[in-house]
Amino acid sequence: xxxxQNPWWLGESDRDWEAFEKLTYRIWPNWIExxxxxxxxxxxxxxPRRVGKTLGIKLLIRKLLENEKNPYAIxxxxxxxxxxxxxxxxxxNDYLKSKKKRKIxxxxxxxxxxxxxxxxxxxxxxxxxxxxxxxxxxxxxGSISPTIGRHFETFGGRKLYKFYCVSLCVxxxxxxxxxxxxGC
Numbered sequence: 204x205x206x207x208q209n210p211w212w213l214g215e216s217d218r219d220w221e222a223f224e225k226l227t228y229r230i231w232p233n234w235i236e237x238x239x240x241x242x243x244x245x246x247x248x249x250x251p252r253r254v255g256k257t258l259g260i261k262l263l264i265r266k267l268l269e270n271e272k273n274p275y276a277i278x279x280x281x282x283x284x285x286x287x288x289x290x291x292x293x294x295x296n297d298y299l300k301s302k303k304k305r306k307i308x309x310x311x312x313x314x315x316x317x318x319x320x321x322x323x324x325x326x327x328x329x330x331x332x333x334x335x336x337x338x339x340x341x342x343x344x345g346s347i348s349p350t351i352g353r354h355f356e357t358f359g360g361r362k363l364y365k366f367y368c369v370s371l372c373v374x375x376x377x378x379x380x381x382x383x384x385x386g387c
Contacts (some may be wrong), residue, residue, distance in 0.1 A: 211274045232259040246342040256344040279313040285320045294328035310339045318345030360376040
């Protein structure tokens with residue numbers, strides 16, 4: 204499942220990149236430029252469904268791959284197929300084993316729609332507290348929920364960055380500016 208979600212590991216293109224290139228008007232989200240890419244960082248990208256969080260992450264991955272020698276240092280996982288924090292912990296441990304085997308010192312880990320996983324924060328907090336992610340940059344995305352703010356507090360005392368995504372602004376959309384930047 205990991206290789207399926209990380210086609211760049213096999214030297215292949217991602218379907219979201221291909222779809223983006225076919226768009227008449229391409230929007231580069233401003234929040235991408237504001238994410239912390241220095242280890243250890245924990246980025247939260249939160250917003251309503253279908254506002255471009257996943258596409259923004261995929262565009263960032265494509266940009267990171269331009270300078271990253273080992274494509275296995277960039278891990279993406281869509282969490283909507285997982286049921287519990289135990290499943291998430293298993294996925295993360297599998298990746299961390301692969302990372303160690305490949306002698307990767309720093310990784311960019313992207314967990315998409317993590318808030319769909321029951322008690323997702325438990326898996327992440329466990330690995331952070333054990334120091335397993337100390338040299339990595341972790342970015343999680345999720346939809347807005349009444350409990351999301353409570354989970355931010357779980358990660359207190361760490362380098363935590365929060366970004367709230369909103370829909371594309373009407374002026375940019377009606378202006379039909381190719382390669383424009385959209386904010387979150």
